[in-house]
Every structure is written in C-alpha cells, then in structure tokens.
Amino acid sequence: MSVPPSPDEGLTPAQLAAKYNLSVSGARPGFGEYVRQLWGRRHFIMAFSSAKLAAQYSQAKLGQLWQVATPLLNALVYFLIFGLILKAGRGMSTDVYIPFLVTGIFVFTFTQSSVMAGVRAISGNLGLVRALHFPRASLPISFSLQQLQQLLYSMIVLLVIIMAFGNFPTWSWLLVLPALVLQFMFNTGLAMIMARMGAKTPDLAQLMPFVMRTWMYASGVMFSIPEMLDKHSPLVADILQWNPAAVYMDLIRFALIDGYGADKLPPHVWLAALLWAVVVGVLGFVYFWKAEERYGRG
Amino acid sequence: MAEDKNQGRVPTVIADDVHIVYRVHTGGGGKGGATAALNRILRGKKAEEGRGVRKVHAVRGVSFTAYRGEAIGLIGSNGSGKSTLLRAIAGLLPAESGKVYTDGQPSLLGVNAALMNDLTGERNVILGGLAMGMSREQIRERYQGIVDFSGINEKGDFITLPMRTYSSGMAARLRFSIAAAKDHDVLMIDEALATGDRKFQIRSEERIRELRKEAGTVFLVSHSNKSIRDTCDRVLWLEKGELLMDGPTEEVVKAYEKETGK
Numbered sequence: 001m002s003v004p005p006s007p008d009e010g011l012t013p014a015q016l017a018a019k020y021n022l023s024v025s026g027a028r029p030g031f032g033e034y035v036r037q038l039w040g041r042r043h044f045i046m047a048f049s050s051a052k053l054a055a056q057y058s059q060a061k062l063g064q065l066w067q068v069a070t071p072l073l074n075a076l077v078y079f080l081i082f083g084l085i086l087k088a089g090r091g092m093s094t095d096v097y098i099p100f101l102v103t104g105i106f107v108f109t110f111t112q113s114s115v116m117a118g119v120r121a122i123s124g125n126l127g128l129v130r131a132l133h134f135p136r137a138s139l140p141i142s143f144s145l146q147q148l149q150q151l152l153y154s155m156i157v158l159l160v161i162i163m164a165f166g167n168f169p170t171w172s173w174l175l176v177l178p179a180l181v182l183q184f185m186f187n188t189g190l191a192m193i194m195a196r197m198g199a200k201t202p203d204l205a206q207l208m209p210f211v212m213r214t215w216m217y218a219s220g221v222m223f224s225i226p227e228m229l230d231k232h233s234p235l236v237a238d239i240l241q242w243n244p245a246a247v248y249m250d251l252i253r254f255a256l257i258d259g260y261g262a263d264k265l266p267p268h269v270w271l272a273a274l275l276w277a278v279v280v281g282v283l284g285f286v287y288f289w290k291a292e293e294r295y296g297r298g
Numbered sequence: 299m300a301e302d303k304n305q306g307r308v309p310t311v312i313a314d315d316v317h318i319v320y321r322v323h324t325g326g327g328g329k330g331g332a333t334a335a336l337n338r339i340l341r342g343k344k345a346e347e348g349r350g351v352r353k354v355h356a357v358r359g360v361s362f363t364a365y366r367g368e369a370i371g372l373i374g375s376n377g378s379g380k381s382t383l384l385r386a387i388a389g390l391l392p393a394e395s396g397k398v399y400t401d402g403q404p405s406l407l408g409v410n411a412a413l414m415n416d417l418t419g420e421r422n423v424i425l426g427g428l429a430m431g432m433s434r435e436q437i438r439e440r441y442q443g444i445v446d447f448s449g450i451n452e453k454g455d456f457i458t459l460p461m462r463t464y465s466s467g468m469a470a471r472l473r474f475s476i477a478a479a480k481d482h483d484v485l486m487i488d489e490a491l492a493t494g495d496r497k498f499q500i501r502s503e504e505r506i507r508e509l510r511k512e513a514g515t516v517f518l519v520s521h522s523n524k525s526i527r528d529t530c531d532r533v534l535w536l537e538k539g540e541l542l543m544d545g546p547t548e549e550v551v552k553a554y555e556k557e558t559g560k
Contacts, residue, residue: 008307008309012314013312013313013314013315013361013363013397013399014314014397014399016309016312016363016399017309017312017314017397017399020308020309020401021401022309022310022311022312022399022400022401023399023400024397024398024399024400025311025386025387025388025389025397025398025399025400025404026386026388026389026390026391026392026393026398027389040431041428041431043428043433043434044425044428044429044431047424047425047428048412048425048428048429051414051417051421051425052414054416054417054421055414055416055417058416058417058460059416125411127410127411128411128412128429129390130385130390130391130411131390131406131408131410131411131412132390132405132406132411132412132429132430133388133389133390133403133405133431134429134431202323293392294392296390296391296392
C-alpha cells in the first residue's frame with residue numbers, strides 16, 4: 001500500500017496506544033469503577049438469577065410447585081431421622097423442636113447452596129465468561145440471589161409449620177428480615193471467595209459437599225449446641241455457637257419461635273451477625289475482584 | 299486532533315506480541331485411571347503435566363495494528379488460533395504475555411452462552427440483551443425488531459414457547475437476531491454467517507453489512523474465502539498460532555489458496 005509516512009512511524013505499540021488513548025483489553029478495572037460497572041449490570045444480575053430459578057423445574061409436571069415441595073420433603077426426612085429415630089431434640093418439647101429443626105435446615109441450606117453454587121459460578125459458566133463482557137462478580141452474586149429467592153419459597157413452608165405448632169405472628173417476626181439481609185451478605189461474600197478458588201481449582205466442587213456436611217453437623221442444625229456440649233466442653237460449645245451458620249440460624253429461630261428465647265442465644269449475637277456479614281462480604285468481594293482479569297483462562 | 303495529521307488512520311486495536319496459552323485439565327493425565335493419578339500425587343511430581351494439566355500454546359507472538367473503518371478477515375486452517383485471537387482482542391481470554399490495546403470495548407458477536415433452553419424465547423431475548431449490556435429500555439425498544447428479524451413467529455406463536463422446543467435452525471436464528479441487535483465499536487464475528495436457511499442467510503449478511511457501517515472496525519473469522527473477499531479489505535493469515543501474512547485481501551487470500559491447493 002502506498003501510505004505516506006505518518007507521524008506514527010517508529011512508535012512502539014505501547015507508545016502508539018498511549019497516543020490514541022487506547023486501553024489494555026481485558027485489564028482489571030479499578031475498585032470504584034468495578035463497583036460502578038456492577039451496579040450498571042444489576043438488571044442482568046436479577047434477570048439471570050430469576051431465569052435460573054425458573055429454569056430449574058421447568059421440565060417437571062408439577063412445575064414451580066417443587067419450589068415449595070422440595071424444602072417440605074427435606075424437612076420431613078430430617079424430622080424422621082433426627083426427631084423420631086435419634087431423638088436429637090434433647091432439652092426441647094416437640095412443639096419447639098420441630099420448628100427449631102425446620103428453621104435450622106432451611107437457613108443452613110441457604111448458606112450451603114450459596115457456597116456450592118459459588119464454587120461453580122465461574123468454572124461452570126466458562127462459556128458465558130469467554131463470550132461476553134460483564135463484571136464477573138455478577139455470577140456469584142446472581143447465584144446467591146437465586147438461593148435467596150429459593151429461601152423465600154421455603155419460608156412459606158416454614159411459616160405454615162411454625163404456625164401449626166402454635167407460634168403466631170408477633171412483631172418479633174420482623175427480625176427475620178435484618179437477619180436474612182445479613183446472612184445474604186455473608187453468603188455472597190463466601191460465594192465469591194469460593195468462586196475464585198473454584199475457578200482455579202475446579203476439584204473443589206467435589207470436595208465441598210463433605211466440608212459443608214461437616215459444617216452442618218457442627219452448627220447445631222438438628223440439636224441445641226449448649227444443651228449437647230456445655231457440660232462436656234464449654235469452650236467447644238462457645239466456638240460452635242459463634243460460627244456464622246449457627247449465629248444466623250439462632251437469630252431466625254429466636255425471631256420466629258416463642259419457646260426459643262433470648263436465653264438460648266450467645267451474648268452480642270446481633271453484633272456477631274453484623275461482623276460476619278460485613279467482614280466476609282467485603283473481603284470476599286475484594287478477593288474476587290483481585291483476580292477479575294484471570295477468570296476464563298482454561 | 300491527531301486524526302487529520304494522520305490521513306484519518308486512527309488505530310483502534312493494537313496487538314503487541316500476544317501469546318495465549320490454554321491450560322487444559324485432562325483429568326487423569328497421560329495414562330491410567332484413579333490409581334495412576336494417586337501414584338502421581340504420591341510421587342509428588344512438581345511439573346503441571348503430572349497433575350493432568352496440559353498447556354496448549356494457541357497464539358504465538360502475534361502483532362498487528364487495526365485502524366478505524368477497516369474490515370479485517372482472519373483465515374487459517376482449523377485450530378490455527380483464529381477464534382482464540384479474537385477472544386484475546388475482546389479481552390475475554392487473558393494473554394500469557396504481550397498486550398492488546400483497544401479503543402472502547404470490543405465485543406464478540408454471540409450470546410449463545412447466556413441463553414437458557416428451558417426458558418421461553420421471549421425471556422431469552424430479554425436475558426440475552428441484558429447479558430450483552432443493553433438496558434431494559436433499549437431491549438423494550440428493539441424487542442419487536444428482534445422477534446421479527448428472527449422470523450420465529452412466522453409459523454405461529456413460538457416466541458412464548460421454551461427454546462428447547464425450537465428446531466435447531468429456529469434456535470440459531472433467534473440467537474443471531476439477539477446478538478445482532480446491539481451496536482458495537484469494534485465488532486468480531488466468528489463464522490456466524492452460516493446459520494439458518496437461505497432466506498435467513500441473505501437477511502443476516504445484510505445485517506452484518508449494516509453492523510459494519512456502524513462499527514468502527516470489524517473482524518471476521520471465516521473459512522469461506524468468498525465471504526472474506528466480499529466483506530474484508532485486509533486479511534490476517536494465521537497458522538499454528540503465528541501470523542503468517544498480513545495484507546490486502548486479494549494478495550493474502552491468493553497465497554492462502556495456493557498453499558491449501560485450491
């Protein structure tokens with residue numbers, strides 16, 4: 001081609017790029033910019049999570065009814081094993097134990113499925129990550145949001161069960177809302193940590209079910225921690241009670257169940273719930289953002 | 299601005315010695331199943347190959363500068379790194395070394411991965427649009443256009459049925475219509491032309507030409523030398539991840555045809 005020599009002749013690619021204000025493709029945006037981009041994608045995050053939720057049971061004949069039926073069946077199985085066979089409800093009457101157990105299962109499942117979805121958020125959606133541009137944090141956030149919506153369906157079942165055992169709506173039920181908001185923050189942070197780790201090591205998806213099950217049994221989902229452990233080793237009981245899963249479960253039980261009073265909760269439990277949410281939420285987000293430009297590599 | 303001093307040749311994409319390496323988890327690695335894998339772990343081989351990770355060096359040191367208004371074709375045999383290079387330009391695949399500088403956000407034509415087969419076509423149009431970064435308002439404005447362009451509703455009210463009930467041709471048409479609904483600064487098309495029936499192909503080629511007019515720079519990957527000749531004025535020839543030739547379409551395509559014996 002007969003292009004006359006241009007003033008750009010002899011510039012290195014980097015100098016040329018600087019001259020025309022080109023930016024490095026695929027570079028990680030600054031933190032503020034990243035948050036702004038993420039906010040710009042809020043509609044996508046919402047649409048993606050509810051689409052995932054709707055797609056879940058679209059092949060089943062009963063359709064969306066499974067959103068409610070699945071947690072109900074889950075609760076039934078746990079009640080059969082822990083309530084009737086193992087009698088894990090020591091220190092509680094049946095009236096308290098069944099709501100206690102069901103609340104525990106639903107609330108823990110919320111964290112558990114957020115973590116599991118988080119592990120596969122990047123590694124299970126490489127097609128999406130390699131085809132389109134969006135702040136990658138949209139994926140783990142969207143999956144946690146899907147779990148939150150799932151939990152709201154479970155809450156319908158939960159409220160029915162709780163009322164069936166003689167707990168009627170009081171003002172304290174409203175405490176469920178702040179507790180769930182805090183738990184959602186905590187879950188999302190954790191999901192983002194897991195998403196980054198799972199993107200690097202997909203094997204985590206195989207390992208996590210065992211970790212989560214251990215966590216579940218250690219968090220007093222089906223038994224009361226102080227009741228079972230205080231006499232043997234108060235220190236272990238304290239540590240277990242301060243773990244975030246136990247904290248959020250206890251708060252929601254306290255809010256909903258009449259026979260589960262403040263005496264069953266560790267001191268400063270709201271502060272603990274807040275700290276877990278803020279620390280894990282913020283750390284998880286920053287940790288995830290730090291590897292933003294590396295997601296999608298094989 | 300620098301533009302007039304420079305005969306209007308404003309660079310939009312600069313690739314500077316780009317290398318791309320894929321890491322592929324092959325599961326067990328070379329031979330054997332679980333026991334062999336365990337053996338490797340116990341012996342503690344440090345090399346990544348030992349854990350069943352293989353490196354694929356897909357693009358090796360490619361450099362070029364693309365200017366505004368150019369339509370650039372990428373040719374080369376299967377597995378020569380064309381699609382990989384496009385993804386690197388789009389910033390979707392991080393480069394192992396070297397850098398890609400771009401003006402604005404280059405986008406790849408395609409939304410397949412964001413769509414869900416269990417959802418209705420209607421919901422997929424919205425989801426796909428949002429995934430590409432359109433606003434809800436833009437989608438509402440263009441919704442009818444997308445549906446009409448895809449021709450999905452020509453044979454009845456299919457847009458309200460789940461996408462899994464579509465024939466493969468219908469699904470491909472809807473996907474293309476969604477993808478082509480957005481305007482782009484730097485647009486990359488990866489053999490998207492070969493979808494649908496003859497009538498739809500003509501319509502989509504027309505749309506691609508429109509997109510070219512709106513976009514600053516267009517990259518097109520294709521194995522059809524005809525469509526490269528029709529649409530591009532410059533061609534990059536990649537082979538085994540290396541840039542073999544870079545020049546005006548006719549020159550490069552001729553050399554390529556000679557090499558491939560056509």
